[in-house]
Amino acid sequence: MVGRNNIFAIDFDAVVQTIKEANENLKSRHEELMAARDRMPATLQSDVDASKAKKFAEQLKTHTSNCRSTRLLDTKPLRELVNRVESFFKEMEREAKSAQKEVINALGHLARSEQSFATDDGVSIAPNKPFLVNDETGEILGNTSPAIERRSVTAEEIKMSWEIDAVNATLIDLETLRPYLTETALLNAARKHLKKNGPHSLQGASYRQVAVL
Structure with missing residues (x-):
């Protein structure tokens, strides 16, 4: 086998x-x-x-x-074979990730609004969201129904964390980021600086001449 x-x-x-x-x-x-x-x-x-x-x-x-x-x-x-095989899996990964993002966005909205509703069978409904979500599995069970009896609960059980949404290259504090910049990232930036400004123009960088064909 x-x-x-x-x-x-x-x-x-x-x-x-x-x-x-x-x-x-x-x-x-x-x-x-x-x-x-x-x-x-x-x-x-x-x-x-x-x-x-x-x-x-x-x-x-x-x-x-x-x-x-x-x-x-x-x-x-x-490579063509690998691309076709990978595309089979990547399409499923993309769709699953997109669905996960939708659910996470719904949960984030729910937590930020500091309120939610739940049915007696433990299925939560995010305000203004057109689907039901199983609390234990996160599975989307169906559309919400105005006829469902609701009771108020809190959103404290939803875990939230911060993430970087975007950065401004002009305003970003590079000095604060210094401990997190890898040597490879710095070397690549220094090479671009050399190409534009020439040698011996960047403090902290050492230069050497090499033969070229």
Whole structure:
């Protein structure tokens, strides 16, 4: 019996082997370049060394591009398959999340208004909301009916929490947020600052020059 972690019974080793056989030339070229890398001196001593290194860097750049384009081409059918499978689940997730949001909004409105009504069988009705909600499961049971006998209860049992609704990039207090900013977020912002303002213009950032092709 196939486990849930591989319901399509895919032989992953066989797939990888097929990829290797279909890209023998690319793999052979890769091994040649890696062998050349191992022969490269740790320190360049002359203009001749620099010229060879630059040519080698160009070859590596071309090889990297070939690997990427081949990878994208060979995995395109797999990505299409994954997209179709994921869309099956994502559509259900989207609809369930949307329904959950509607219920949560109704509960929030109920709690903020500090009042609610309930029937004798434990089904709550939010004011001005056209549906009945089961208190225990949150299930929407049907439309409200004016004929239902109501009794007043409080909304204290509904848990409320705060969330960020929006931020103003101009007014936001960045200094207060400093402890919560990741190094990756700061580095990405610093790179954009470098692109616009040049080096040695941002306090707290260190700069170095790198060779480019």
